[in-house]
Amino acid sequence: MPAAMQIGPHILKNNLIVAPMAGVTDRPFRQLCKSMGAGMAVSEMVSSNSLLWGSEKTRRRANHEGEVDPISVQIAGADPVMMAEAARYNVAHGAQIIDINMGCPAKKICNVMAGSALLTDEALVGKILDAVVGAVSVPVTLKIRTGWDTQHKNAVSVARIAERAGVQALAIHGRTRACAYMGHAEYDTIAAVKAAVNIPVIANGDIATPEKARQVLEHTGADAVMIGRAAQGRPWIFREISHYLATGNHLPLPEVTEIHRVLTNHLHELYNFYGEYSGLRVARKHISWYTKGLMGSATFRHAMNQLQTADQQMSAVNEFFNELAGYGRRLTYDEPEELVA
Incomplete structure (x- = not known):
């Protein structure tokens, strides 16, 4: 078995971690990958x-019912006081580890100086980390990129x-903020x-095969790898x-019958979690990922995206x-699979 990893009091069963992905790593997907x-x-x-905490979307994201530990x-945010308050709020709602996002390259996040935009202000990074670590009794982890752009790689700094602030694990995506998801990690x-x-x-970054996982672990000396897009539609990775x-x-590759079973169970979980209307729509992207490259899948996906009920989708x-x-x-497969970053 791969080496176990420890974050605070939590001993993980191995060193393979699912990356946080907006709109993807909801409770059904996290449970499935675990x-x-x-x-x-x-x-x-x-x-x-805090104005968003009462929203349905935020409540769903804070729903960890039945989830395997650690949670x-x-x-994400740029204000130390608000970040500390958010950490306390989520711990009160079941979080056992608080992870701070300083790695998201999305414009809507960076435009409010959150996510990877924070890498341009190391003093503010320190204030946020100090505030969050001081606010909660659970371990705090941090996700960053290598820097703001290729001329400003300040991940070591x-x-x-982070280490001085008491952060207990650090995830690094092997691209800068400016790179977004282009090029190679x-x-x-x-x-x-x-x-x-x-x-x-x-x-983290471009780890899409078992060989790549081993190469990255050996090259970096890292304690674990984080898998993101390569797990979409392929949780058995x-x-x-x-x-x-x-x-x-x-x-061996999973059998067709197993993929069918995994996908149908995933769909039922999505319908139950979101309700039929939203669950049906969330399910569409997952079905596309599961079927990508399979014989006849392009025609199937086009027709599937027109369906309006869960029963029709499942059928x-x-x-x-x-x-x-x-x-x-x-x-x-009737077409070569693209490498998933």
Whole structure:
């Protein structure tokens, strides 16, 4: 088995972590990835703006009912007092780890000086970290990028600030804010951070295969890897990586019948969690990810996106996979899969 990792009092079952992704890492997805071998999953971002805490969206994001420990909740904002208050609020609602977002490159986040925009103001970074660590008794973790742009890579400096503040683990995406998700992630900066601090370091960015996970762990010396987009529609990537790190061998691809079962269970969870109207719409992107590249999937996805009831959606999924199963037990692709960053 891959090495376990510890964050505060929480000993994870392995060193494979689900990255927080807005609109993706809701409770059903986190639970699914944990059941498929992830050692921890970080929630999608919760705003530090207390005016939003009563919203239905925020309440859903703070819903951890039945979730496997540890429960890690990511908060975002640029005001130390508001961030401390948000941390207290989420701990009161079940968070066992508070994760601070200083890595999101989205314009709507950076335009309010939150997310990766904070990397341009190290003094403010320190104030936010001090405030949040001082506000709660649970471990605080931090997610950053390598810097603001390629001329300003200050991840090592920010990591030292985080360690001094009492942050107990640091995740680093191997791109700058300016890079967004373009180009390729680089891991030399993550290796430099790992050499500079004594807290656990989690490597993130372009880790889409078991081989890549091992290469990144070896190159950076990181304590864990964080998987984001590669888990979309492929939650079994965690067991595949876990098995490969432990044995050096690949698991066989999941059978069509298993993917069908995983997807239908996921859909039921989404309908239950969001209600039929919203659940149906959230489900569309997941169905697209699960079926990407499979025989006949482009035509299927186009038709599926027109459906207006959960029963119609489920029937279409069942029909597609039953037809697919007629071609054999394993996945059959009619177009090359794109590398998922």
